[in-house]
Amino acid sequence: MASNLPDGAPPLDRSLFAVTRSHAYLNHAAVGVLPIPTAAALHEFIDAQARGGVLGTFPYEAEMAQYRAVVARSIGARSSEIAILRNTSEGANAIAAGLNWSPGDEVLLPADEFPSNALPWRRLRNRGVLVRELDVTQERLTPERLDREIGDRTRLVTLSWIAYADGYRHDLAGLAKVAHSHGALFVVDAIQGLGALELDVERCGVDALYAGGAKWLCALQGSALLYVAPTLLERLDVAAPGWRTPADMWDFHNESQGWIGDTTRFEGGTPNFIGALSLARSLDLFASVGIARIERHVLALRSHLLTGLRDLGATVVTNAEESVGSGIVTFSFSNRESVTLGRELQREGFVTTWRTNGIRVSPHGYNEHAEIDAFLLALARAL
Numbered sequence: 176m177a178s179n180l181p182d183g184a185p186p187l188d189r190s191l192f193a194v195t196r197s198h199a200y201l202n203h204a205a206v207g208v209l210p211i212p213t214a215a216a217l218h219e220f221i222d223a224q225a226r227g228g229v230l231g232t233f234p235y236e237a238e239m240a241q242y243r244a245v246v247a248r249s250i251g252a253r254s255s256e257i258a259i260l261r262n263t264s265e266g267a268n269a270i271a272a273g274l275n276w277s278p279g280d281e282v283l284l285p286a287d288e289f290p291s292n293a294l295p296w297r298r299l300r301n302r303g304v305l306v307r308e309l310d311v312t313q314e315r316l317t318p319e320r321l322d323r324e325i326g327d328r329t330r331l332v333t334l335s336w337i338a339y340a341d342g343y344r345h346d347l348a349g350l351a352k353v354a355h356s357h358g359a360l361f362v363v364d365a366i367q368g369l370g371a372l373e374l375d376v377e378r379c380g381v382d383a384l385y386a387g388g389a390k391w392l393c394a395l396q397g398s399a400l401l402y403v404a405p406t407l408l409e410r411l412d413v414a415a416p417g418w419r420t421p422a423d424m425w426d427f428h429n430e431s432q433g434w435i436g437d438t439t440r441f442e443g444g445t446p447n448f449i450g451a452l453s454l455a456r457s458l459d460l461f462a463s464v465g466i467a468r469i470e471r472h473v474l475a476l477r478s479h480l481l482t483g484l485r486d487l488g489a490t491v492v493t494n495a496e497e498s499v500g501s502g503i504v505t506f507s508f509s510n511r512e513s514v515t516l517g518r519e520l521q522r523e524g525f526v527t528t529w530r531t532n533g534i535r536v537s538p539h540g541y542n543e544h545a546e547i548d549a550f551l552l553a554l555a556r557a558l
Contacts, residue, residue: 181439183475183544186468192541199546202526204339204367204503204537207393213456217395220449235448242455243439246400249458249466250365250384251375255437256408258401259451263366264473266296266385266401267333269441270362274331278303281329283321283359285311289339291387292364296333307364315499318349325353331360333510334376337367340535341492342477342503344368351380360407366390369400370461371502371539372470380408388450391502391539393457398450403438417443461540469540473502476538476547480504483551487558492533519557525550 187210194200194208209217223231226281244254260266272295282296296306305328314320316334325332332354337344347363354361360382368374370391376384386403388394403411413420413434420440422432434440461469477500484491489506507513517529528535538547 184462185541185543186472187460187539187541189541189543194219195541197529198526199542199550200526201536201538201542201546201550202528203371203373203391203393203539204342204535205390205528206396207370207390207539209322209395209453210457210460212460213393213453216452216456217449220296220452232448235452238294239446239448239451243461245455245458245469250369251377251401252402256402256405258403258438258441259446259454260385260399260401260442261397261447261450262399263291263364263385264295265308266383266399267292267362267364269385269401270383270403270411271295271299273411275410275412276302276304276330279305279328280387281305281307281326283307283309283324283329283332285309285316285334285338287311287338288335289364291366292333292335304369306502315343316345316350318346318353324357325357327357329357330361331362333362333364335364335367336499337365337372337503339367341494341505342367342501343494344372344499344501347374347381349377355380367503368501370457371473373466376402376404387453388457390501392454394453396448398447398454400454401438401441403441408438413440415443416440417445419444419446419503467517472540472555473538474500476542476544477502477504479544480536480547480551483547487551487555503535503537505533512557516557520553523553525553
């Protein structure tokens with residue numbers, strides 16, 4: 176099944192991803208792989224702490240502002256608007272627990288959200304907040320639908336930029352415009368898009384955004400970013416303060432001082448230095464080729480895969496429209512059980528996510544069209 180695409184060269188150098196030596200890794204929606212330069216930087220950090228303790232870690236601590244700046248540039252933000260956290264849920268909880276809610280306030284979100292961006296909001300029901308989860312099986316949460324669903328008591332709208340199950344890309348700018356026109360905040364889980372797709376938080380009008388680093392950002396598990404717009408920052412309480420939250424963290428016993436003046440107040444205690452390092456180094460690599468190039472390549476792989484799956488008679492869950500496309504494609508076959516089929520493909524070297532409802536494929540900027548061809552050939556043999 177030859178690819179007839181004119182320019183299929185990956186924008187990211189395949190030699191910088193060790194996984195290419197053993198697998199066709201098509202599973203970045205689950206866990207991304209560390210680029211070799213990122214892994215090398217992390218080993219240097221570990222060796223530095225092993226050799227010198229605080230003497231080894233302090234230089235990295237001194238670079239935290241620079242790490243945040245790298246993260247900020249990748250989403251069109253300022254470094255003062257970024258905190259480095261542990262995971263997506265920690266970001267969601269910082270917003271959900273930090274707002275001053277009143278009984279009867281409403282939160283809107285799609286009913287198919289991954290638990291990371293559902294559980295922090297559902298917990299608000301304990302505080303009398305109406306958390307309304309909208310059925311999106313027949314109609315997605317488009318700006319037009321949000322305009323019909325939103326009400327006078329809606330204080331916040333939240334969703335995933337990219338739906339984890341089928342890769343649907345939401346119109347963030349359109350949704351933010353509707354939410355703001357009704358006086359509601361717009362908050363986004365971006366874990367399934369950042370690293371593979373372009374995003375500018377200011378242009379989109381996002382009030383807060385959070386994303387774990389271990390998927391498309393190709394950073395360590397247990398690393399994440401949080402963006403908070405300046406207009407929202409002072410409205411948020413710090414629900415989980417730590418020793419670095421006060422304005423002067425070295426004035427240990429001064430209970431009268433306020434919080435540090437930027438988004439780093441949400442980092443709480445000692446930050447995840449090595450996680451921040453992994454985010455910055457992988458984002459440096461992506462920036463060297465341009466996220467726009469990575470996005471074009473990923474979407475081209477998606478289009479090629481969708482064509483091949485249709486030719487094989489697959490039931491494709493993913494919406495084929497380019498305007499709502501991402502790096503995720505999910506499909507199944509009526510004559511093959513998806514978990515069994517996924518296992519067979521993995522034994523042949525193709526790493527994907529397989530569940531009872533289908534197989535999810537998610538290539539990145541170093542994957543080749545030839546890998547998609549080989550994957551489709553393996554599928555054809557297995558049917």
